């Protein structure tokens with residue numbers, strides 16, 4: 001049974017329909033990527049999953065439960081957690097305070113569980129451990145992105161939603177972010193990723209979906225799409 005199952009999902013902004021019957025699923029433990037050109041509907045799909053945008057029709061089932069009309073904050077408590085963009089960190093709060101904000105919607109069974117989650121984030125991002133008292137707003141772009149992902153991990157996601165974590169970052173930092181996303185997934189967290197950086201994303205994904213003007217036009221294992229000449233042409237910038 002898939003952990004996350006979207007069926008025939010239609011989402012509109014006013015009278016403009018952005019998604020026209022999208023069907024996709026993410027199995028427990030998978031890393032699944034959505035790729036597509038600007039305006040294809042990737043961000044809208046993520047917003048619908050996190051509960052920020054309502055569906056006009058179709059359904060979203062998470063772990064066997066219909067969540068189509070569930071409020072966003074309840075979804076977080078259920079384990080559907082979207083990392084904000086790096087720029088979404090709280091600039092006037094320290095790294096540690098930012099991380100603490102990540103778990104407000106999730107109650108820990110014990111202090112030990114809380115501490116273990118902080119430790120896990122610091123193991124993944126040693127940089128954040130070094131800078132725990134630094135203000136979020138004074139960190140570099142890459143560090144802010146790490147903090148945004150770390151903050152999401154504090155909510156102990158069962159599925160982590162990442163919308164273009166590599167956006168605007170230098171190539172070396174992008175590598176690092178991708179490596180960490182793979183590691184988070186290898187540690188057991190299911191990941192749904194949106195990326196413009198299709199090469200990197202596909203090579204690290206179990207499966208991927210290609211969105212085009214609001215519809216899924218291709219799906220398959222990441223490496224299979226990566227090797228497909230039509231995909232290369234359209235999304236990888238090589239002939």
Ligand code: ATP
Nearest residue numbers: 013016017018036037038039040041042043044045
């Ligand atoms: P990008 O990579 O540029 O973010 P995307 O694949 O994430 O693209 P979406 O942002 O989901 O695409 O946009 C899908 C469609 O919905 C586009 O036609 C876009 O213009 C439209 N759209 C997105 N956000 C809004 C909004 N707030 N109001 C009206 N239309 C919107």
